[in-house]
Amino acid sequence: MDKVMQRAVVFTTVLMAILGGTLCVVGLERLIRGRFTLFSMVRFLLRFTLILFLPLLSYMRAKAKDDEILFVLLWMLLIELFRKKVEAMVPSASSGSFSRSASRFRLMGHSDEVTRLVWIGFLIYSNVDWQIGMKTKKAVMLPMFAILWSLAVAKLVQRVLNEWKAQDSLSAAGSANLIAGYMQHVREQQEEEGQPGRRHSDGGSSGGSGAGGGASPDVDLDTVMGKCQYVVMGEEKLVLNKKERGRRQTTGSKVLLTTPHCGYGVGRFPHDQDELKHVHLLVDLDKVKNLVTVKDIWQNLGRWLALFGNRRPKFIDHMLLMCLSFSLFKLLRRRFEHYPMVEVGSKMARRLMIEGLLNDHEPAVADNASRAFRVIQLELDFLDNYYQAGVPVVMSAPWLFLINFLSSLLFVSIYVLAVAILVIITPDNNDTKYFIITMLLVMTLLAVEITDFLTTYLFSNWFLVHLLCLYVAPGGGLWNFLVNPIICCFIAYRLLVFSSLKFVLKLTGRPVNEKKMKIKQVSILRVCEPVHKMFAWTSQATLPSEAKVAIVKDLKAINLDTGVVNLPHDDISGFDFNIIRGKTATEIILACHLATELLEVKHGKPKKKPKQKEQKPEDWDHQTVATTLSRYCMYLVARVPELLPDDERWVSDRYEDVKSCLKEASRRCCCSTWCCPWRRAGRWKAVAEMKDQLKEATAKAGVKLYQQLEKGKEDSAADDAWKWKVLAEFWVKLLIYLAPSNDVEGHAKALASSGSDLITCLWALCTHAGIKRHPPEPAELHAGTQQV
Known part of the structure; x- marks a missing residue:
């Protein structure tokens, strides 16, 4: 049994070292690729090995003899050092990380660490002190362990200090409050200058081409951003300090900013921002x-x-674009912490989003659409990273970053020295496994520390934005002569490092394309097939550039005077969707997804078209757009129902009902449950003719919709292209309808688990632009639940 446990310890340590090295590699890759990497999975596995290692350490301590106990005590100190870093690398939505309480200091949050350190200190005292009298050459280990334990305590005190400073910092925890007050000032300033902050009608209607805000053809992103007053950094400078508040006088520069109509009930603030904090902020303009x-x-x-x-x-x-994303992140953070977004729906915000970010003027339509999605992805990355342990430290006080780095460097150096001394004074140890385990743990420590330093501090986007703000901030001649060249050199060095990493990834067959966006896919037909369902859990596909362009065009076409999007019943030209009228959003997704899948079974997968530099809308591959967005919406139903408008239980029940109905219908069409894969198309074509035999209303509606699409137009030459064009337009509009939501908690959970997914990106876009979903009338919902 002892040999088995020892081998388990060695195996766990080797696995931990491998995962530590992998964490360093994927951590750097994550800086380039964003959230869609293996970083979260590697961090989870490393944390798992750390938890597994703790009971193994207890066993080793109980069985250790003489010199071996010294190694075990070193391991316990080491694990305690980087365990907290691994836990803090990725936020946990389940623990309420995305909230105002994320930066609040809680003494109970450190009780476990204090208990463990006290226990380790007792073990050091009881197992090292008595050896001094027996073996005098080992007397040096007592002060060495005392220093290591003291440094571990110092690291704990440092983390407590970091939380305390971040809680009181106006540039970290207090930033959302300041941004809310500052945006109220900007909005009032716009009104005083004759640029009203309220929305104005542009004479369009929902879905009309002229409803997007009347953007002139000569307006581009640079023009709009050259006038944008959204703050990037420095909002803490607005607040009066204690001395200034004490000698406050009534002057024009010192004013009290308030956000009216907030915190007094439900729905009184624009766009259903209810129960928000009423901001009172005394600032010096x-x-x-x-x-x-x-x-x-x-x-x-x-x-x-x-x-x-x-x-x-x-x-x-x-x-x-990174600085713009950082500014948008500060605006969106108020939504998570329940502060009012006073600029939502204003002409200023509308001009920024519609005429600037969502600019779709020729000739670079696809590039402009990809740019808009890239900005929102960077914004959500900033939001996700903020709720990690290290980032508020960077924001709250730069000198804390230097203390963190120096203390980590000091601890690692002393620890390596202690390992070397221990190896020297124990030459009679014949078993080398303790030395090997110690070296592997040192390697893991170095990997975790390097990853944390590079990804959270040195090469992080936070640090780059901070440097850019220092570069553009007004300074004296000495500052411009000394500091700005250093900033430029670091930016050039960062560019060189990132270019090298991209080149290495390209050599390994994993090139980085920032324009690509991966979305998850689920096909209900594959889920219902016995042969394919084991491979149909969740796949990934690249969001077509045509889909991005279509989404941007539809967002621009929304009448922002009302800011309301409706279910796409009457907005699709050339086809009547009365079959799904009156149904819930979940039932519409299920029915239309089934019709789309059956249509693809009938006509086959689209052939790849040669890429063209300038592609006209009529040349788009509408089938790819329709099937990709259809399967993504099906993924929302099957995997993340909390992001849909309907109740999660309702979504799950409807999904299971349709799936069971299709499985039963599929079994009727084949001789065996495990039907041959090559008979798949014939089986589903037979199901498509069984409308009257299907018992489930939503599945029956999907088959009926497919049959109506199959009838098509009289012009058979353009029939197929017309069907897919109708479906592509429908899925784009439906996805935009699903995006606006007041369910901030659901998007926080999705952001912490899967990153900047498509639906969360569109939710952030709709939040900034002031777009909300129009709920269907109760009469329509009840009408759709009776009969097809």
């Missing part, structure tokens, strides 16, 4: 010039363009 805004970034970084001519390099575009 003379300090507004000290803020770094999107306008400052765009104007100051524009000076670099002189070095490159008229063509702007991609890395400058990336830095500009």
Whole structure:
């Protein structure tokens, strides 16, 4: 039994070292690719091995003799050091990380750490002290262990200090409150200057081409962002300090900003922002010039363009968009922490989103659409990273970053020294497994520390935005002469490192394409097939660029005077969707997804078209758009029903009912349950003719819709293209209808688990643009539940 447990310890340690090295690699890759990497899975496995290692350590401590106990005590100190770092690398939505309480100091949150350190200290005292009298050459280990334990306690005190500072910092925990007050000031300033903050009608209607806001053809992103007053950094400078509040006088520069109509009931604030904090903020408006805004970034970084001519390099575009994403992240954070978003629905916000970010002017329509999605993905990455342990430290006080780095470096150095001394003074140890385990744990420690330093601090997007804000902030001649060149050198070094990493990934067959966006797919037909269902859990597909363009065009077409999107019953030209009228969103998804899948079974998969530099809308592959978005909506039903408008139990029940109905119908059409894969098409074609025999109303509606699509138009030459064009337009509009939501908790959970998914990106876009979902009338819902 002892040998089995020892082998388990060695195996767990080797696995831990491998996962530590992998964590370092995928952590750097995550900086380039975003959330869609193996980082979360590797972090989970590493945490799992740490938990498994604890009972194994207890067993080793009970069986250890003489010198072996010293190694075990070193391992316990080491595990206690980086266990907290591994746990904090990815936020947990289940513990309420995405909330105002995320940066609050809680003493009970550190009770487990204190208990473990006290226990380890007792073990060190009881197992090292008595050996001093027996073996004098080992007397050096007592002060060494005392130093290591003291450093572990110092790390705990440091984490407590970090939480305390982040809680009181106006640039971290208090930022959402300041942003709410600042945006109230910006909105009032717009009204005083004759640019009303309220929405104005543009003479369009929902779904009309002219309802997007009347963007002129000559307006581009640079023009809009060159006037944007959204803050990027420095909002904490607005607040009056204690001395200034004590000698406050009634002057024009010191004012009290409030957000009216908040916190007094349900639905009184624009766009159903109910039960929000009523902000009262005393600020000095003379300090507004000290803020770094999107306008400052765009104007100051524009000076670099002189070095490159008229063509702007991609890395400058990336830095500009990153600063815009950081500003949008600060705005969206108020939604999670229940502060009012006063600019929602204003002309200012509408101009930024519609004329700027969602600009779809020729010739680079696809590039502009990809840029909009990339900005929102970066924004959600900032939001996700903020609720990790290290990022509030970066925001709250830069000097804390230096203390964290130096203390980690000191601890690692002393620990390596202690290992070397222990190996020297125990030369008579014939078994080398303790030395091997110790070296592997040191390697794991180094990997975790390096990963944390590179991804959270040195190469993080947070640090880059902070440097860019320092670069554009007004400074004296000495600052511009000394600091700005250093910032430029670091940015160039970061660009070189990232370019090298991208080149390495390309050599390994994994090139990085920032325009690509992966979305998950579920096909209900494959789920119902015995042969395929084991492979049909969840697959991934690339969101077609045509789908991005279509989504952007439909978002621009929404009448922002009302900001309301409806179910796409009457908005699709050339087809009558009365079959699904009056049904819930879940039933519409299930029925239309079934019709789309049956249509693909009938006509086969689309043939790949040669890529063209300038592709017209009529040349798009509508079948790919329709099937991809259809299976993504089916994924929402099957895997993440909490993101849909309907109740989760209702969604699950309808999904199971349709799936059971299709399985039963499929069994009637074949001689065996395990039917041959090549008979798949024939089986589902037979099911498509069984409308009257299907018992489930939603499945029956899907088959009926498919049959109506199959009748098509009289012009058979354009019939197939017309069917897929209708379905592609329908799925785009339905996805936009599903995106707006007040369920912030559901999106927080999805963001923490799967990253910036498509539905969450569209939710963030709709939140900024002031778009909300129009609920169906109760009479319509009841009408759709009776009979098809």
